[in-house]
Amino acid sequence: MSPELINLIIQATGESLFMVAVSASLGTLFGLPIGVFLATSRKGELFAAPAANAILGMIVNATRSTPFIILVVAIIPFTRLVAGTSIGSGAAIVPLTIASTPFIARLVEGAIREVDAGLIETASSFGATPLQVVLKVLIPEALPGLVLSLTLAVVSLLGYSAMVGAVGGGGLGDLGIRYGYQRFMPGMMLAVVVVLIVLVQTVQTAGDYLARRVNRRLRHR
Amino acid sequence: MNVHQSLAASRPPEAFPPIASDVVAEDAMVRFEAVSKTYPAYRGKPSVKALQAIDFAIPRGAITGVIGRSGAGKSSLVRLINGLEKPTTGRVIVDNSDISALSGRAVRLAQRSIGMIFQHFNLLSSRTAADNIALPLEIAGWSRAEIAARVSELLDLVDIADKRNRYPSELSGGQKQRIGIARALATRPNVLLSDEATSALDPQTTRSILDLLANINRELGVTIILITHEMSVVRQLAKEVIVLDAGHVVERGHVADIFTHPQHAITQSFLSEVLGDAVPVSLSSRLQQQPVPGGQAVIRVLVRGDGGDRLVARLSRELAIDAAMLSARIDEIGGQQVGSLTLGVPGxxxxxxxxxxxxxxHRFSAERLGYVA
Known part of the structure; x- marks a missing residue:
């Protein structure tokens, strides 16, 4: 493979990592509080607000049931509004964030719901405010699950980021489609797939390791 | 113990707004006044009357047992005392403050004066022993330095200082409960609620935890409320006992009185659990309703008070009757003999x-069970 092509791969990998890193961070920023709220706002729970819970749940479901490629196209006007353009890696961050936020929210909800309700009651009986319960009990206790959830989200985002390539988002997916498919360069296609596999493996391994590190539950048995 | 002296001093004064003094006797730490608790119907389940017409006072500085089967209303009682729930009717007075009338910040402040330990310890798996103990102090907004000093003090109090940097998963049940007790005492509460705290522990560990609780009561003067389904726990520790059944208080009073003269069937069943006054199978399988020529009559004697230990000797001396001891179980509750004897006398x-x-x-209650060959 020529140095130019290798440069292209390196550049595309950088774009993909940039898109994934920014959208995963933003998705976590929005998704974590939404997930915590979803996990704590049913009837009788910490922030009991059943109506808000139901509405938010429906919005999350609606977003998650829209195929990503359709979401990307459907929100182009919004993307233009936010990013000033609908083309390129920067613009792709908008749909990636919008897709990852409800995904992360549901994962966070699941992880938080795993925390023993007895611990919430314990902290409450010590006079903890709901916010203290979230910060001192729910999030630290759910941390191993949260780390694995975010790992899953990042892996999914790597796949999504390849998809935005189809609509001019740049990155590895873009490279694979334009060079590997349209110019019929199987070597390039293979290289893109290999890089993606390596990235996913690395992310998953790092996530598993981190989750084990923060898990104090079984480690010492 | 230096923990003791600082106990009363540092309680936030606003924690318990005073209530009308004519209502509450000064010596009651917890007082239920005409309390009922009904959980409304929810998702097709009918409403539940968890507690009805509850009236009692738990004396300050003592250890009081609350005993009941599961479903008797113990959990509701706990949640009313620690302010996690409000009574449907009536008032719950804790340390001269009507906790059932407080809300928001006031109830949270009051909760910091109520310590609580749990059956399953409820320690945070993500925190070390020391950091678990620090939790209520963080919640109460203590400074880092104050927390560090207090945590060390508490680790010594429950005799587990060598485990301070261990995680709960590295500790035994007894060690976890010691951490739980230290955590409950962290904010220097006046009352400690023990919700089945020894039910998940083996007998030996139970013993050591109960000893620790007795110590804490003695040294710190903390009022302890033992909620349990185990008679043996009440017997070892409590001065007074409240017997709960189906949402009602069915008996209450001094442990010795209640258990030497149980009135209610549920109290009797608790008693028979520790005393095991069922007739052994080897005996009951041989029992006949008609006298057996040359055989023995089987008489069961309930011992409530005194003299059970000398009964066989007295029958022999005073009536010149040879009584065989077929089975016996006599225990001491509050200094009184409680148990049952099964005697075989000539038929x-x-x-x-x-x-x-x-x-x-001689005031023994006795019944003829039947005859054996």
């Missing part, structure tokens, strides 16, 4: 009648 009607009248005369 002759006249002898049986003399024995029974002797027993009645």
């Amino acid at each position: 002759d009607e006249a002898v049986v009648a003399r024995v029974l009248s002797f027993l009645v005369q």
Whole structure:
């Protein structure tokens, strides 16, 4: 493979990592509080607000049931509004964030719901405010699950980021489609797939390791 | 113990706004006044009357047992005392403050004066022993330095200082409960609620935890409320006991009185659990309703008070009757003998009648179970 092509791969990998890193961070920023709220706002729970819970749940479901490629196209006007353009890696961050936020929210909800309700009651009986319960009990206790959830989200985002390539988002997916498919360069296609596999493996391994590190539950048995 | 002296001093004064003094006797730490708790119907489940017409006072500085089967209303009682729930009617007064009337910040402040330990310890798996103990102090907004000093003090108090940097998964049940106790005492509460705190522990560990609780009561003067379904726990520790059944208080009073003269069926069943006054199978399988020629009559004697230990000797001396001890279980509750004896006496009607009248005369309750060969 020529140095130019290798440069292209390196550049595309950088774009993909940039898109994934920014959208995963933003998705976590929005998704974590939404997930915590979803996990704590049913009837009788910490922030009991059943109506808000139901509405938010429906919005999350609606977003998650829209195929990503359709979401990307459907929100182009919004993307233009936010990013000033609908083309390129920067613009792709908008749909990636919008897709990852409800995904992360549901994962966070699941992880938080795993925390023993007895611990919430314990902290409450010590006079903890709901916010203290979230910060001192729910999030630290759910941390191993949260780390694995975010790992899953990042892996999914790597796949999504390849998809935005189809609509001019740049990155590895873009490279694979334009060079590997349209110019019929199987070597390039293979290289893109290999890089993606390596990235996913690395992310998953790092996530598993981190989750084990923060898990104090079984480690010492 | 230096923990003791600082106990009263540092309680936030606003924690318990005073209530009308004519309502609450000064010596009651917890007082239920005409309390009922009904959980409304929810998702097709009918409404539940968890507690009804509850009236009692738990004395300050003592250890009081609350005993009941599961479903008797113990959990509701706990949640009313620590302010996690409000009574449907009536008032719950804790340390001269009507906790059932407080809300928001006021109830959270009041909760910091109520320590609580749990059956399953409820320690945070993500925190070390020391950091678990620090949790209520962080919640109460103590400074880092104050927390560090207090945590060290508490680790010594529960005798587990060498485990301070261990995680709960590295600790035994007894060690976890010690951490739980230290955590409950962290904010220097006046009352400690123990919700089945020894139910998940083996007998030996239970013993050591109960000893620790007795120490804490003695040294710190903390009022302890033991919620349990285990008679043995109440017997070892409590001065007074409240017996709960189906949402009602069915008996209450001094442990010795209640358990030497149980009135309610549920109290009797708790008692038979520790005393095991069922007749052994080897005996009951041989029992016959008709006298057996040359056999023995089987008489069961309930021992409530005194003299059970000398009964066989007295029958022999005073009535010249040879009584065989077929089974016996006598225990001491609050300094009084409690238990039952199963005696075999010669099966002759006249002898049986003399024995029974002797027993009645000496205030033993006795019944003829049958005859054996």
